[in-house]
Amino acid sequence: xxxxxxxxxxxxxxxxxxxxxxxxxxxxxxxxxVGIGVVLGLVAALMKMSKFKLLRFIASxxxxxxxxxxxxxxxxxxYFGMPQLIGFIIPDAIASVCALGFNSGAYVSxxxxxxxxxxxxxxxxxxxxLGMNSNMTMRYIIIPQAVKNxxxxxxxxxITLIKESSVVSVIGLTELTRKANMITSVxxxxxxxxxxxxxxxxxxxxxxxxxxxxxxxxxxxxxxR
Amino acid sequence: xxxxxxxxxxFGKLEVLKDISCNIEKGEVVVVIGPSGxxxxxxxxxxxMLEVPTSGDVIVEGIKIxxxxxxxxxxxxxxxxxxxxxxxxxxxxxLDNITLAPKKVRKxxxxxxxxxxxxxxxxxxxxxxxxxxxAQLSGGQKQxxxxxxxxxxxxxxxxxxxxxxxxxxxxxxxVLNVIQDLVKEGMTMMIxxxxxxxxxxxADRIMFMDEGRIxxxxxxxxxxxxxQNERTKSFxxxxx
Numbered sequence: 001x002x003x004x005x006x007x008x009x010x011x012x013x014x015x016x017x018x019x020x021x022x023x024x025x026x027x028x029x030x031x032x033x034v035g036i037g038v039v040l041g042l043v044a045a046l047m048k049m050s051k052f053k054l055l056r057f058i059a060s061x062x063x064x065x066x067x068x069x070x071x072x073x074x075x076x077x078x079y080f081g082m083p084q085l086i087g088f089i090i091p092d093a094i095a096s097v098c099a100l101g102f103n104s105g106a107y108v109s110x111x112x113x114x115x116x117x118x119x120x121x122x123x124x125x126x127x128x129x130l131g132m133n134s135n136m137t138m139r140y141i142i143i144p145q146a147v148k149n150x151x152x153x154x155x156x157x158x159i160t161l162i163k164e165s166s167v168v169s170v171i172g173l174t175e176l177t178r179k180a181n182m183i184t185s186v187x188x189x190x191x192x193x194x195x196x197x198x199x200x201x202x203x204x205x206x207x208x209x210x211x212x213x214x215x216x217x218x219x220x221x222x223x224x225r
Numbered sequence: 226x227x228x229x230x231x232x233x234x235x236f237g238k239l240e241v242l243k244d245i246s247c248n249i250e251k252g253e254v255v256v257v258i259g260p261s262g263x264x265x266x267x268x269x270x271x272x273x274m275l276e277v278p279t280s281g282d283v284i285v286e287g288i289k290i291x292x293x294x295x296x297x298x299x300x301x302x303x304x305x306x307x308x309x310x311x312x313x314x315x316x317x318x319x320l321d322n323i324t325l326a327p328k329k330v331r332k333x334x335x336x337x338x339x340x341x342x343x344x345x346x347x348x349x350x351x352x353x354x355x356x357x358x359x360a361q362l363s364g365g366q367k368q369x370x371x372x373x374x375x376x377x378x379x380x381x382x383x384x385x386x387x388x389x390x391x392x393x394x395x396x397x398x399x400v401l402n403v404i405q406d407l408v409k410e411g412m413t414m415m416i417x418x419x420x421x422x423x424x425x426x427x428a429d430r431i432m433f434m435d436e437g438r439i440x441x442x443x444x445x446x447x448x449x450x451x452x453q454n455e456r457t458k459s460f461x462x463x464x465x
Contacts, residue, residue, distance in 0.1 A: 125275050126312035130326035131302030144316050
C-alpha cells in the first residue's frame with residue numbers, strides 16, 4: 001500500500017543545480033553519441049553503397065542487428081559484457097557514449113544513404129559526361145545536394161537520441177533521468193522530480209524541433225532562389 | 226572519329242540494340258531519327274559509356290573505350306553531352322555550372338575558367354543570367370546553359386540526346402539556333418531528335434533506327450524525299 005501525499009513542488013528548488021548538471025550531462029552525452037553516430041553512419045552508408053559485396057554485407061549486418069535489438073541490451077553488452085572479454089571495467093560514461101553512438105550510427109547511415117540516393121541520377125550522368133570521376137561527382141555534385149535532405153533528418157535523430165539517452169541511467173550514469181531517481185531517493189517523492197525532468201526533456205526537444213522547422217523552411221527557400 | 230562495331234545492348238531480357246555498326250567522321254553532323262523505344266538514346270549513351278554495351282566495340286579517336294583499364298573519364302572530356310532534361314546542377318549558379326568541370330577536370334585557373342565561361346554565355350545569348358540559379362531559368366535557357374557547360378570542356382564531339390523534347394514549343398527554336406551555330410562552326414555532332422525540319426536542315430547524314438537496328442541512312446534529301454525502306458516510309462509518313 002502506497003500512502004498518498006499531496007504534490008509539493010517546493011522540494012524541487014534546492015535540487016536545481018543538480019538537475020541542470022543532469023541536463024548538461026544529457027546534452028554532452030547526446031552530442032558525443034551523435035558525433036560517433038555520424039562518423040560511423042557515413043562509413044556504413046558508403047560501405048553499403050560500395051561495389052564490394054563483403055563491405056555491403058558488413059554494413060547491412062551492422063545496420064540490421066543494431067536496429068533489430070533493444071538499445072538497453074546493447075548498453076548492457078558494452079557495460080557488463082565487454083569487461084568479461086577484455087578483462088577490465090569500462091567506465092559508465094564511456095560505455096554509455098559507445099553504446100549510444102554505435103546505436104545511432106545504424107540509423108544515421110540509413111539517413112545518409114537515403115539522402116544520397118534522393119539526388120537525381122541525371123546529376124551523376126551530367127557530371128560523368130563532363131569527365132568528372134566518381135570522387136569529384138560525390139564531392140561537388142551529390143553531397144552538396146544530399147546535405148539538404150540529410151541535415152533535417154539528422155536533427156531529428158539528435159532529438160530522438162536525447163530521449164533515448166535516458167536509458168543509460170540504468171547503469172548509473174548521472175544524466176538527467178538518473179538525477180530524478182536520486183532526488184526520489186533523498187525526498188521519498190517520485191512524481192515531482194519525474195515531472196520536472198520530463199519538462200526539462202521537453203524543453204530540449206521542443207526547442208530543437210522548432211529550430212529545425214525554421215531551418216527546413218530556409219533550406220526549401222533556396223530551391224526557388 | 227567514332228566507330229561502332231557490332232554493338233549489342235541488353236537491359237535484362239530486353240534487347241535494345243542489335244548489331245549496330247556505324248561511323249562518324251570528323252566534322253560530320255549525324256542526326257538519328259526513329260520511333261520512341263527504337264534505341265536511339267541508348268546508342269548515344271553507349272558512345273560515352275553512360276550505358277555499358279553488352280557486346281561489340283565503341284572506338285573513339287582510335288581507342289576502344291568499352292574495355293577494362295581504359296580511362297573513361299579522360300575520354301568523356303572530349304565528348305560533350307546534352308540531355309533531354311538538361312541536368313544542370315541546381316545548387317550552383319549558372320557561372321559555376323559552366324566553370325566547375327574546367328576548373329576541376331581540365332585544371333585551369335579561376336580567371337581563365339571565368340573568361341571562357343563568359344565567352345560561352347555570350348555565344349548562347351545568356352550573359353545576363355550568369356549569376357542566376359537554374360531554378361530561375363526557363364527550359365530553353367536551361368538547355369542553352371547545358372550546351373555552354375558541355376562546350377566549356379572543349380569537346381571534339383557533341384552528343385545531343387533529344388535536346389528539345391522537354392521544352393515548350395516556343396522555346397525549341399532558341400535551342401536549335403544554338404545547335405545550328407555549332408553546325409556552322411564545323412563541330413562533329415550526333416543528334417537524336419524528333420525535329421524533322423531541323424534534321425533536314427542541319428544534318429550531313431540521317432540515320433533511321435527502328436527496333437534496335439539502323440534501318441537506313443543517307444543524306445537528308447535522299448531519306449526524306451525518297452526513302453527506300455518500308456519502315457522508314459511508314460515512319461516518315463506518320464510524322465511529316
